[in-house]
Amino acid sequence: MLVLHGGAGVERAGMTPADEAAARAALEAALRAGHARLKAGAPAMDAVTAAVTVLEDAPQFNAGRGAVFTHDGRNELDASVMDGATGKAGAVAGVHRVRNPLQLARTVMERSNHVMMVGDGAEAFAKSQGIGLVDPSWFRTEKRWQQLQQALKEEASAQAANVPLVLPGKAYFGTVGALALDAAGHLAAGTSTGGMTNKRYGRVGDSPIIGAGTWADARCAVSGTGWGEFYIRGASAHEICARVRLAGTPLRRAADAVINRDIPKAGGDGGAIALGADGSVAFPFNTEGMYRGWIGADGVPHVAIYREDALAMPVP
Numbered sequence: 001m002l003v004l005h006g007g008a009g010v011e012r013a014g015m016t017p018a019d020e021a022a023a024r025a026a027l028e029a030a031l032r033a034g035h036a037r038l039k040a041g042a043p044a045m046d047a048v049t050a051a052v053t054v055l056e057d058a059p060q061f062n063a064g065r066g067a068v069f070t071h072d073g074r075n076e077l078d079a080s081v082m083d084g085a086t087g088k089a090g091a092v093a094g095v096h097r098v099r100n101p102l103q104l105a106r107t108v109m110e111r112s113n114h115v116m117m118v119g120d121g122a123e124a125f126a127k128s129q130g131i132g133l134v135d136p137s138w139f140r141t142e143k144r145w146q147q148l149q150q151a152l153k154e155e156a157s158a159q160a161a162n163v164p165l166v167l168p169g170k171a172y173f174g175t176v177g178a179l180a181l182d183a184a185g186h187l188a189a190g191t192s193t194g195g196m197t198n199k200r201y202g203r204v205g206d207s208p209i210i211g212a213g214t215w216a217d218a219r220c221a222v223s224g225t226g227w228g229e230f231y232i233r234g235a236s237a238h239e240i241c242a243r244v245r246l247a248g249t250p251l252r253r254a255a256d257a258v259i260n261r262d263i264p265k266a267g268g269d270g271g272a273i274a275l276g277a278d279g280s281v282a283f284p285f286n287t288e289g290m291y292r293g294w295i296g297a298d299g300v301p302h303v304a305i306y307r308e309d310a311l312a313m314p315v316p
Contacts, residue, residue, distance in 0.1 A: 062174025067194025226270010
């Protein structure tokens, strides 16, 4: 089983039929890439890596090539992975030249004694491990550049009027993630993001933080997408799995309670994907849409964008 998301906070008003078709095609391609690894008998982490790599290379999502711009007109990328079978994890934050940040996060997990590396140090490690770096122009898309220009205008208007700039929750959205359950019954999780448009000061959200945006253990795996500050405060990815592990709460109920009750109660919003070792799946979100999908043993991809989209659910 492979489950993925391309970010919550999708709004019809900002989408064209061509946008929707491209997003659905990319989601299906990512599902097939991950499924091919599982079908070949590869471990769950290989499937997660394959799926997220496709999403990072697709400009439709705020990760990798589709990353948003910071206030200074740069792209800052974050990612993390966790292996449920071993409890090992790896993460990177604030990298600018790593084409596929999730692959680097996995390399941190597998080839270093550390869990998280940031900025120039993470890129130096990438170079030492033979991971190719790209020119920052690789990440530039006109759509994301125009989103920055609009954000800068709104910021300037607020300053001129001497009023605080209040950002909507959707300003914090934009993540991709995948979860996999392999033939051995092991789980893995991965999450990658370009952060938030017009961010300053090296802000880092939940995506590269183990337990906040990413978690996997023997029973449960989660990848989040939403207002990261609230996922960090609630250790939300870990919280979902803790309820499964310690209280015996069914996966879907645990995921719904954290994402659709606890986070909104605290003032945030967003979504997540969750996958159990028993094959149970959850797609909780409290926004107009969330790019999401799954693929099972039969190799047929199922994808959806908006809340009202029909999405057949796998039977554990």
